Amino acid sequence: MSVDIHQLRTFVEVATAGSFSAAARALGYTQSAVSQQVAALEADLGVVLLRRRPTVAVTEAGARLLEHAGPLLLRLAAARTDVVRAAGAPTExxxxxxxxxxxxxxxxxxxxxxxxxxxxxxxxxxxxxxxxxxxxxxxxxxxxxxxxxxxxxxxxxxxxxxxxxxxxxxxxxxxxxxxxxxxxxxxxxxxxxxxxxxxxxxxxxxxxxxxxxxxxxxxxxxxxxxxxxxxxxxxxxxxxxxxxxxxxxxxxxxxxxxxxxxxxxxxxxxxxxxxxxxxxxxxxxxxxxxxxx
Missing domain, CATH: 3.40.190.290 (D-Maltodextrin-Binding Protein; domain 2)
Structure with a gap:
């Protein structure tokens, strides 16, 4: 499985907000781009992560991914901060x-x-x-x-x-x-x-x-x-x-x-x-x- 980190972050935002439009506003994307990223993630995993109608809701597979996504994104942010800090480490x-x-x-x-x-x-x-x-x-x-x-x-x-x-x-x-x-x-x-x-x-x-x-x-x-x-x-x-x-x-x-x-x-x-x-x-x-x- 190869998960695109941007797609994962978009999925988390939609699942948390309960709306594609709200996620688009939060991320600064168009609603169409948000829908495409979630659809691409579902295609890559071969499962449906979100039910679109009558309202947006996570499926059982989506709920399981959501449990893993938080720690993964947190670790990525920590890694990014650590790398940036190392690159600009004190010289003295x-x-x-x-x-x-x-x-x-x-x-x-x-x-x-x-x-x-x-x-x-x-x-x-x-x-x-x-x-x-x-x-x-x-x-x-x-x-x-x-x-x-x-x-x-x-x-x-x-x-x-x-x-x-x-x-x-x-x-x-x-x-x-x-x-x-x-x-x-x-x-x-x-x-x-x-x-x-x-x-x-x-x-x-x-x-x-x-x-x-x-x-x-x-x-x-x-x-x-x-x-x-x-x-x-x-x-x-x-x-x-x-x-x-x-x-x-x-x-x-x-x-x-x-x-x-x-x-x-x-x-x-x-x-x-x-x-x-x-x-x-x-x-x-x-x-x-x-x-x-």
């Missing part, structure tokens, strides 16, 4: 790794870049600093926005993964994150040195690794009550809010059940950096420039 792709604490900054930049490059194909991957940096070095990501804890004004300590370039793009004061009903939540600002035995949440993928805290403070006694290996900021906040341990967060980070207080005499900051290699594309260069790197 961009893959960016972003630390959860840097997502808001990246989102604003991407909006501006995409306004000038509407056909740019963008993939954003949430990743911790180590994963993002390694991925850039391996060529998995065109660039990365990473965030980590450092002494204010100092660069982040990055893994030795090869020739990469890191440029600071933002810095925000580190604050103590704790449950809203914690006694320290109403304090004027505790000292970090007084909290070494308080019980912390070690969250390396979220830029709050106790290993970094020990290095930048020179204090080795910080101990974790719980380790959180996720990159979901909401998950870390839920653990803090439930009293599983203290954490460090940027002053303007979401709080969601937890709260933050400033730390007295603390010179720690969450530093955001843009990580790239010498390999680049116009889109990556545009994003880097918009981020300030």
């Amino acid at each position: 792709r961009l893959t960016v790794a972003v630390h959860p604490l840097g997502t808001e900054r990246l989102a604003a930049v991407l909006a501006a870049v995409l306004a000038d490059r509407p056909r740019l194909d963008v993939r954003v991957v949430a990743a911790g600093t180590a994963e993002a940096t390694t991925g850039v070095a391996r060529g998995e990501f065109d660039l990365a926005v990473i965030v980590g804890l450092a002494t204010a004004g100092d660069p982040l300590r990055l893994p030795d993964v090869g020739p990469i370039r890191a440029v600071g793009i933002a810095e925000e004061t580190a604050c103590l994150a704790l449950p809203a009903d914690h006694p320290l939540a109403r304090s004027s600002g505790p000292r970090l040195a007084d909290l070494v035995d308080a019980g912390w949440i070690d969250a390396p993928a979220l830029g709050a690794a106790l290993a970094d805290l020990r290095v930048v403070t020179g204090e080795r006694r910080f101990r974790a009550r719980l380790r959180y290996d996720g990159t979901d900021l909401g998950g870390l906040l839920a653990l803090i809010a439930a009293g599983h341990g203290l954490g460090l967060l940027p002053a303007r980070a979401p709080r969601s059940g937890a709260t933050t207080v400033p730390l007295r005499g603390c010179n720690l900051a969450f530093r955001a950096e843009l990580v790239r290699t010498g390999r680049t594309t116009p889109a990556a260069t545009a994003v880097a420039a918009a981020l300030g790197g």
